[in-house]
Amino acid sequence: MTDTLLNHHDEGPTTAPPLLLGPSLGTSTALWDKVAPELSVTHRVIRWDLPGHGGSAADLIGPGATVADLARLVLALADSLGIDRFAYAGVSLGGAVGLQLAVHHPERLESLAVICSSAHFNGSKPWEERAETVRREGLAALADTANARWFTPGFTVPGLVEDHRTADPEAYAACCDALAAFDIRERLSSIGAPTLLIAGREDPATPPAHLREIADAVPGASLTEIAGASHLAPAERPEAVLAALRGHFDGYALRGMEVRRQVLGDEHVDRAQARQTPFTARFQDFISRYAWGEIWTDPTLARRERSVITLTALVAHGHYDELAMHVRAARRVGLTPEEIGAVLLQTAVYCGVPAANSAFAVAQRVLAEEDKTEG
Structure with a gap:
């Protein structure tokens, strides 16, 4: 000063x-x-x-x-x-x-x-x-x-x-x-x-x-x-x-919660909110503001593109519980099962065959559950 x-x-x-x-x-x-x-x-x-x-x-x-x-x-x-x-x-x-x-x-x-x-x-x-x-x-x-x-x-x-x-x-x-x-x-x-x-x-x-x-x-x-x-x-x-x-x-939080529901679905977000405690409240707030309120709302990339990137990153780091959630999200933003499979095949080259093998198992389970629900 x-x-x-x-x-x-x-x-x-x-x-x-x-x-x-x-x-x-x-x-x-x-x-x-x-x-x-x-x-x-x-x-x-x-x-x-x-x-x-x-x-x-x-x-x-x-x-x-x-x-x-x-x-x-x-x-x-x-x-x-x-x-x-x-x-x-x-x-x-x-x-x-x-x-x-x-x-x-x-x-x-x-x-x-x-x-x-x-x-x-x-x-x-x-x-x-x-x-x-x-x-x-x-x-x-x-x-x-x-x-x-x-x-x-x-x-x-x-x-x-x-x-x-x-x-x-x-x-x-x-x-x-x-x-x-x-x-x-x-x-x-x-x-x-x-x-x-x-x-x-x-x-x-x-x-x-x-x-x-x-x-x-x-x-x-x-x-x-x-x-x-x-x-x-x-x-x-x-x-x-x-x-x-x-x-x-806090407009970011409000926009973020809206996008979070659109991508992940009301059922998932409602479960996350129901599990929230005073200990986890600030983390949930952080997720809504930054991941969903700033990154996913940025119009530079389409949601389909962001979903592809997210799937790849989760496979690379072995976050398979999160991967299941984002396979569901990928379907919500318009990716077909064939496109999801192509993304996971790409990860076999750049993230390793064992990682891709686990990822295919997770995705196959999620897609089968969705087929059963739709049927």
């Missing part, structure tokens, strides 16, 4: 779909500590800090800053990481940045989640007054009231409160300027990205009505309200936020 870029934390496979996570005013990347590691199982997750917060330089923005300025910094960060299109989720001010991107830079956004945020933040006056107070007195007194503004009674995250206390006052005030000037209500209907709104039911800063207003205006948007959550829902109710974000962003 250089001083011209937002400080960020990058985790997850670099080849996975990118997901940028934006913070609330006064917090840092730590806001996402209980959510980001789980999201990084399926995404390349990039958390970023606001100017003057966490590790970001304070002079990235100045007095009179706008949410558009922050959105440009996010795009510069994405560009520096070689990321063109990305999914985005943001809390409060971070959510406003997401709305700004969706309206003014739709070509960059795959999908959007706006958490405990608003299309406007109750007018400019409260934010102008807060900016003036912070420039005059610093952040200590404001940080003392953070728990009441951020969390339900009795809950706190001391590290986030400390982030608030140690943020740069001038940069914090400039972010207040941005909130004061933000009102994107008239443009919400132009948002085309799939959009999820998440509201904390106990949030005094951006109550559910603010999120409902966005959901009503954005075509096709959905709204989730989280009980027992105030303004920093990812810190207070991480499991609920994670479930909502996974349901919204």
